[in-house]
Amino acid sequence: MLTIQKFGGSSLADAEGLCRAAALCIRERQKGRDAAMVVSAMGDTTDELLAMAYSVSSAPSARELDALMSTGECSSAALVAIALEARGQRAISLTGWQSGIFTDAVHGDAQITTLTCARVRAALAHEIVPVISGFQGIDGSGDVTTLGRGGSDTTAVALAAALRAERCDIYTDVPGVFTADPRLVPEARLLEKIDSRDMLRLSYAGAQVLEKRSMELALEKGTEICLRSSSGEGEGTAVRVLGESERPELGGLALRGGTVTLVGRGAPAWLPRLQRRLEGEGIEILDSALSRDQISFELPREKALAGLRMLHALCFER
Numbered sequence: 001m002l003t004i005q006k007f008g009g010s011s012l013a014d015a016e017g018l019c020r021a022a023a024l025c026i027r028e029r030q031k032g033r034d035a036a037m038v039v040s041a042m043g044d045t046t047d048e049l050l051a052m053a054y055s056v057s058s059a060p061s062a063r064e065l066d067a068l069m070s071t072g073e074c075s076s077a078a079l080v081a082i083a084l085e086a087r088g089q090r091a092i093s094l095t096g097w098q099s100g101i102f103t104d105a106v107h108g109d110a111q112i113t114t115l116t117c118a119r120v121r122a123a124l125a126h127e128i129v130p131v132i133s134g135f136q137g138i139d140g141s142g143d144v145t146t147l148g149r150g151g152s153d154t155t156a157v158a159l160a161a162a163l164r165a166e167r168c169d170i171y172t173d174v175p176g177v178f179t180a181d182p183r184l185v186p187e188a189r190l191l192e193k194i195d196s197r198d199m200l201r202l203s204y205a206g207a208q209v210l211e212k213r214s215m216e217l218a219l220e221k222g223t224e225i226c227l228r229s230s231s232g233e234g235e236g237t238a239v240r241v242l243g244e245s246e247r248p249e250l251g252g253l254a255l256r257g258g259t260v261t262l263v264g265r266g267a268p269a270w271l272p273r274l275q276r277r278l279e280g281e282g283i284e285i286l287d288s289a290l291s292r293d294q295i296s297f298e299l300p301r302e303k304a305l306a307g308l309r310m311l312h313a314l315c316f317e318r
């Protein structure tokens with residue numbers, strides 16, 4: 001049984017975070033499972049690298065930006081491997097190209113085309129934990145590419161599918177997926193599970209938990225994800241295609257700019273109720289859009305947060 005464990009930048013911001021990730025890998029192995037890790041760059045490294053590039057040029061080339069940005073993930077992979085070795089666990093850091101992650105040549109937004117993973121498989125066969133740099137690959141001419149911001153999630157899902165992993169755990173700085181962003185809606189509730197299609201819609205509507213392309217890939221490949229806290233506490237949120245009977249009527253709410261979106265198989269039927277509530281509270285609806293399993297309202301920007309909270313109270317706080 002194989003678990004892919006992906007760690008985001010905020011979970012790897014310092015030595016403590018790197019060591020915690022290593023400890024969580026060892027904990028997973030103590031459960032009798034194999035583990036392969038996928039890591040993002042530490043903290044705000046990617047932003048800092050980009051700022052450096054623009055400090056020496058107003059128009060850095062896409063190729064060199066990728067060469068530069070990819071170093072963030074290479075560093076964190078080596079550091080996590082070092083932390084594992086310090087705990088007596090054999091480990092090997094592998095870059096995207098060492099892992100056989102081939103992409104098209106669209107620098108800054110590359111798509112994975114083929115995954116060979118030979119060295120990843122070889123390491124696993126020898127009880128060595130592969131620690132793979134997320135967010136990067138190599139194109140047909142041997143140049144380093146990156147997969148778009150937040151792309152380490154995609155690396156994790158692609159590897160989970162290619163290696164037929166039993167679990168794909170995405171560790172982050174929140175305990176899981178909530179009914180709305182808990183930083184915006186303090187009453188938001190942690191979900192035990194969410195339907196992958198609802199999660200994809202929420203990602204498009206502004207939820208920042210899982211990167212869009214990784215959710216598309218997870219749906220295409222049928223990969224189940226568990227989004228969980230890098231503190232190691234809690235079981236997190238299972239993100240998978242739910243059967244009709246276990247799929248709740250409403251999935252969650254997201255906010256992007258002035259647009260509030262409600263997703264869930266029952267969402268469209270809620271339109272009149274939500275409209276009445278917003279208008280009753282004096283929040284003007286500039287536009288609304290209804291599509292399969294979702295409704296969106298465009299509200300005046302300064303009222304969007306209040307609107308989100310109001311709709312949350314109506315939909316999820318009963």
Ligand code: ASP
Pocket residue numbers: 008009040041046047072134135148149150151152153
């Ligand atoms: N480090 C990259 C970024 O900040 C990739 C990732 O975090 O997934 O976008």
Ligand code: MG
Pocket residue numbers: 008009040041043046150
């Ligand atoms: Mg990052």
